[in-house]
Amino acid sequence: MAKSKLKMALAADKGTDFKKLKEKRQKKAALKRKQAEEGPQDSDDHSGAEDAEVAQISDESDEDEEYEDAEEQINLHGIDESDSSGSEVEMEERLPRKPKTILKPLNAAKPIARPGKAEDADSDEDEDEEDEEDIPISDLEDLDEDEKEDLIPHTRLTINNTSALLTSLNRIALPTDKSVPFATHQVVVSAEATADSIPDIQDDLQRELAFYSQSLAAVREARTKLRAEKVPFSRPKDYFAEMIKEDAHMEKIKAKLVEEATNKKAAAEARKMRDLKKFGKQVQVAKLQERQKVKRETLDKIKNLKRKRSESGNDMGTKEADIFDVGVDKELSKNSTGRSDRAGAGRGSKPNTKRQKKDEKYGFGGKKRHAKSGDFASSSDLSGFSAKAMKAKGGVSKSRPGKSKRKAMSTR
Amino acid sequence: MAAVYKSLSKSDKTASKKADGPSNGIKKNRQRVLILSSRGVTYRHRHLLNDLATMLPHGRKDAKFDSKSKLYELNELSELYNCNNCLYLEGRKGLDGYLFLSAVPNGPTCKFHIQNLHTMEELHFTGNCLKGSRPILSFDATFEKEPHLQVIKALFTRTFGVPEGARKSKPFIDHVMGFTVADGKIWIRNYQINEEEQSKVKNAAGEEEIETTEMSLVEIGPRFVLTPIVIQEGSFGGPIIYQNREFVSPNQVRSDLRRGKATRHNARAEQTVARLSRKEDLGLRTKGAQRQPKGDLDTKMMFS
Incomplete structure (x- = not known):
């Protein structure tokens, strides 16, 4: 058993005496038994919650002790091979505990670092702890198959050699404490861990904001310190020097910015136009629907009337159609308002006189061309012609005076 | 003249540096x-x-x-x-x-x-x-x-x-x-x-x-x-x-991705094998896991 050997070696290194340990444990067990006997009496006095606590604590300690016992047992077997078969039974009973001892280091937290202190004695202890925590997988090969399934093996050993890290840190670290002026190092360490203010590392905005605020706080702190030390901080306006990004690069950035802005503007405009178009279309659709609705209503009315007529006046016979038409007209004129407005206005009340005159003069509606040219109808219309009138004396009727006389009359 | 100025200023600078060094007690x-x-x-x-x-x-x-x-x-x-x-x-x-x-x-x-x-x-x-x-x-x-x-x-x-x-x-x-x-x-x-x-x-x-x-x-x-x-x-x-x-090394990440894609092909290949075995079980092409021997009524024999 490789593991037991390893443990043995460790124990030998520490100089533990197994027999003494066993005695101690037996004593402890005896004590505990006593306590257990006393326990019931106490439980009457104490409150329920406390009882539960006590029970838990005792349970835990029991477990611990048991598994330590188990280890010890195994170790002892490792020493004397001539052990009896009775103890083997014991071992089998206790073996199920074993995975726990191995799993524990996996869950155990890393050794907490002690910043700023490089203590050799401390670090030795640390190393020992690490040795105990990490058990190579080769040491676990003597386990049963079903027990192996329960373990989560890790192949790589944790290497976190605190003492070596601290010594190398001391070797290279620049002095950043208060003994040296701040201007020599310009290092600012934030008061709080920035990672705490980032709820989700994948969220770009929050993450960058956290970084930004960390740096800004650092700048504020550094600025006060540097000002106290009389170190020039801000660059005067007339100090020109080479920059990290040369002019060509900045020009490129500016062009990019301008392009972005124009793109944004264009996109906004396009969206506006699209919305307008959509809205205009909506208006058009609404108008069409309105028209459709009116048409449907009138058609319905006509249908209703038709039905009424056909129901009421079956005996009317031939006259039915006339009456029907008249009735529809009335109904329509009564109900329809907007649609027939213009037509009604044209028919009912005449337009104003000026309009009339203009219409006479320039014409209104219909085809304007060829209105005065003769056609079949006009040439065949002989209503204004009579041979009698042509043959009448004088030819011209006396009712119309001569031109000069007419003029004189009008001026008068 | 310039050389004289230079040498003078240099000496000044070195002097000041020397003066600075020990007073701070910290190397530059x-x-x-x-x-x-x-x-x-x-x-x-x-x-x-x-x-x-x-x-x-x-x-x-x-x-x-x-x-x-x-x-x-x-x-x-x-x-x-x-x-x-x-x-x-x-x-x-x-x-x-x-x-x-x-x-x-x-x-x-x-x-x-x-x-x-x-x-x-x-x-x-x-x-x-x-x-x-x-x-x-x-x-x-x-x-x-x-x-x-x-x-x-x-x-x-x-x-x-x-x-x-x-x-x-x-x-x-x-x-x-x-x-x-x-x-x-x-x-x-x-x-x-x-x-x-x-x-x-x-x-x-x-x-x-x-x-x-x-x-x-x-x-x-x-x-x-x-x-x-x-x-x-x-x-x-x-x-x-x-x-x-x-x-996790980027190579590992890439290989995991590739392996993930490969499982699809593997599943398909398995399906093909399973289908073939099912057909064999039906006895359409074989008899007792062996190909049927060519008889006189086989298509190839009839129309060769």
Whole structure:
């Protein structure tokens, strides 16, 4: 058993005496038994919650002790091979505990670092702890198959050699404490861990904001310190020097910015136009629907009337159609308002006189061309012609005076 | 005349230096950084190195390093250039970048994996700063909590902090470098410090002046994220004193992805085998797991 050997070696290194340990444990067990006997009496006095606590604590300690016992047992077997078969039974009973001892280091937290202190004695202890925590997988090969399934093996050993890290840190670290002026190092360490203010590392905005605020706080702190030390901080306006990004690069950035802005503007405009178009279309659709609705209503009315007529006046016979038409007209004129407005206005009340005159003069509606040219109808219309009138004396009727006389009359 | 002035001023300077040295009791912070990459880095890695070289006036850029196995040769190289720090970027497979930061003669070396790399040029940030001005280094509080992070912080201060009075450095401070530990990685940002107009207000006593200045930051770039992998005690060698167990190599990630895709094909292949075996069971093509012998009525015999 490789593991037991390893443990043995460790124990030998520490100089533990197994027999003494066993005695101690037996004593402890005896004590505990006593306590257990006393326990019931106490439980009457104490409150329920406390009882539960006590029970838990005792349970835990029991477990611990048991598994330590188990280890010890195994170790002892490792020493004397001539052990009896009775103890083997014991071992089998206790073996199920074993995975726990191995799993524990996996869950155990890393050794907490002690910043700023490089203590050799401390670090030795640390190393020992690490040795105990990490058990190579080769040491676990003597386990049963079903027990192996329960373990989560890790192949790589944790290497976190605190003492070596601290010594190398001391070797290279620049002095950043208060003994040296701040201007020599310009290092600012934030008061709080920035990672705490980032709820989700994948969220770009929050993450960058956290970084930004960390740096800004650092700048504020550094600025006060540097000002106290009389170190020039801000660059005067007339100090020109080479920059990290040369002019060509900045020009490129500016062009990019301008392009972005124009793109944004264009996109906004396009969206506006699209919305307008959509809205205009909506208006058009609404108008069409309105028209459709009116048409449907009138058609319905006509249908209703038709039905009424056909129901009421079956005996009317031939006259039915006339009456029907008249009735529809009335109904329509009564109900329809907007649609027939213009037509009604044209028919009912005449337009104003000026309009009339203009219409006479320039014409209104219909085809304007060829209105005065003769056609079949006009040439065949002989209503204004009579041979009698042509043959009448004088030819011209006396009712119309001569031109000069007419003029004189009008001026008068 | 000029020579006389020079010699006079020189003597003055040396005198003042000597006077300064013992009074402070601290030796002057002298840092020089050798900046170089391996062969086979991508253009982005190259541009990042260029950006870093412009930001570090105490840096010395060198040609690409030829070997990937004999990294200890970098020690000699940096001593050749009088550098006590080395920033070495190794490209692997034309994809992955690994950054080595080392304190050269016998200090520790830290190896990082570079991710989320964006160079100054491709980021189009409006910030700008003087070439060679000394940055303020802003560290997260987490850097003080664990020893390996402390070592990393010391390495960062040595490489990225421009020492006072460096040769090409400028006297004003106008940018800040931010180092933050989040998600087990180190995020690095570079901002310009933007100061608004100062307004001097006289106190009621009329003596003290309170200056209210609006500060804001504008990012300059580059941006990148480093995952620490290993810290070695020596410079490009020596025992490993820290290893990050959470780090998963990009090769592993890629192979896992590929394996995930391969399972689909495997499932299909299994289906084919299963189908064939089922057909055999039906006895359509075989009889008792063996092909049926050709009889006289077989199609091939009939119509041959």
